[in-house]
Amino acid sequence: MVDLVDVFKIVQSYKLRADFKGALARLLEDNVGHVHSRSGKNVTPLSVRTQELRARALCKAFEDFHQGGHAIQSPYRLEAKHVQLLVEIWLAQGQTSSTIDNKLTHLRALAQWIARPGLVTTLADYVDLEKHGWSSPDASGRKMSFSGDGIDAVAVIEDIARTDAHIAAQLKLQAVFDLGVKESFVFRPKDAARCRDFLAIVRGPKGSCLRMVPSEVKLAVLSEAAGLADQYTGTTMRDRLTKQQWCRVYYGVLKKHGITEKGLGVTGQGLKRRFLEQVCGRLPNHSPPLTVADDNTYRDTHHTVEKHPATVEALDRATKESSYFAMQSGPMETRLPMVTHLEMGKALVWNFEDESHQAGAPRISR
Template identity: 25%
Template sequence: MANLSAPNSNRRRQGSIDTARHTRYEPPQQVLDRYRPGKADPMRVLEVLIELFNAQHTALNKTVSHKTRQERADFLRRFFRNLRLKAGFKTLPDPRNLGQKHIQAMVTVWQRERLAPATIQTYLSFLRGLALWLGKPGFILKPDRYGLSLAEYQRHEHALHDKSWSAAGVDIDAVIGRVCGYDPYVGASLRLIRTMGLRRKEAVMLRPHCCVVAFAATGLPIEQRQADEYVWVQQGAKGGRPRFVPLDSLQRIEALQFAQSVAQGPDAHMGNPGRGLVENLRRFDYVMARFGITSKKLGVTAHGLRHQALIEHYIEQTGGVAPPVRGGEAGLELDAVARQSTARLAGHHRTRASGAYLGAVLYRRQHDEQAELPDEDALPAGD
């Protein structure tokens, strides 16, 4: 099997959007030319742009998920409506005539509403996509150019609190056992999350019979070999990034075998075959609520079980040293290797993404703490 990592050639050239699959009969510019700026309804023009371009990724030569399409389309419609409702513009601009004054006005609205940094980053990303559709790369400026402070737009990429089940005092095996007795499909999914660090959607969509592959079929470098067989996590993977989880422990093997005993048929997934994907995801959430697996009741979520698996993986990789989110301090080299392994297990390309589960890198935390110390020369005498 070929290496699944995306080649550099897959990245989209700055400012270009591939619309061939969406404009089979006429070029997009020809479609847009039928709607004259100042004459056409701006919201109708926006719908045309969404229809032409929304399926395309703005950085890579691929399509985006239906979830991303829906969220981006909903945001753009809301953005233009709010130019009038919240930003005070009497006349909506044609999307092709969107100006910096419109962006600035809406950023000010977001500041007033105290939106989370991650939300603001997402909104600006959606607007960059719109700018690319219009052939205006670079139109959306950096956040600070709109008067946003670092605290208002910078995401917190490292965990400040341990979200694992054990940190909340939950008897993991007992809770999962009760769920298995009530709904084996959901219980099997929880066992997969617990042992392999899967996401909810990945676990529900996993096909436990046909996902097992030999190491030779993974395409992984020989120096990364950890087991004879691997679980190929493909369907439901975030960003369409598949990965391979080694069957290198009895817990993982037993979780997979239980999933195989529950799944009905060699090609069956972990959801109830009588339900579609959306229904199975809703069923999963319903069972979580029924057994108190919520922030309000047990103080944990199903995603916290993924945190549990990744934290335990880090501890295993460091030889027993806990991650920073639990107060541990592995050496920098050991920490770096363990983080890389944890990020790979989690399905992230960036090692720093592991900080969302493990906490800040030690040297970065020390640097931040040092930066907060007052200058000794500025202290009053005697302090």
């Protein structure tokens, strides 16, 4: 059963007519938890946080519409002219193309709920993008700012690293392991290195896109992040800042380096996508990581890298290092002595008060 946000409480905080609030609240209650995906592959239910953001975005859109001097009797009466007026209102408020595009996504979901799936189209259908200095979609329909085409992402991230190496490492983690921005903040690379299956991850949190990234790339990024991990928290956030504080630092650095549509013309998403294409493109016999259809493409490479010593922990013994990945059974079996039941019985009798001594006598771990 999917947890639902309290939409009635959310709707009450906006300046809308009472009858409009009631209709909108009922519409949200019935649909806000539904996944809105064009591909139809994402079957993961929406989190309560995402439901709340969607509900507030729709409430705010209708509030802006009414405060702009326009009238609409019910959310079921939404028409194309209303969407056009909303976009013009948002433009007058000075909102960016990314913000408006995000709001249109929520309106597109609402259009599906009221059985009008083609009602809300793309931003380019409502605004002259070139006139406002915004990047237009490429031949495949993607916005250039999200694809990162024409950007040397490796050089840009290296430049960011000179300002803050922690943020550069987080950008690489997001690209290689398909983490969200805030997920990369709390990600603990040393703990991930101890997980035997971590390098085998081929899908991001949403599970909608296959990402076969070579394991040597994953290991290099994981090693770099582990070297920057905080001694106490284990994350790559420095100075023990909270997630909210670090979020301000993170976006401040990106803005400083022009990672905006008005700057270099590329967003963080486009930068990460381009970085992954560049890094994987330098390796022989590797196709772009976001377009691989065969799960077994890099199986041999993956098994080879799994045997690589876990340099993330900078340990001095190769036998101990190799146990951090999927080679635990082999090295452990070769270096631990075979102990009989009789020898174990003697160890338990003579060292019954101390587990360490019980294990140490036959030279094995507890």
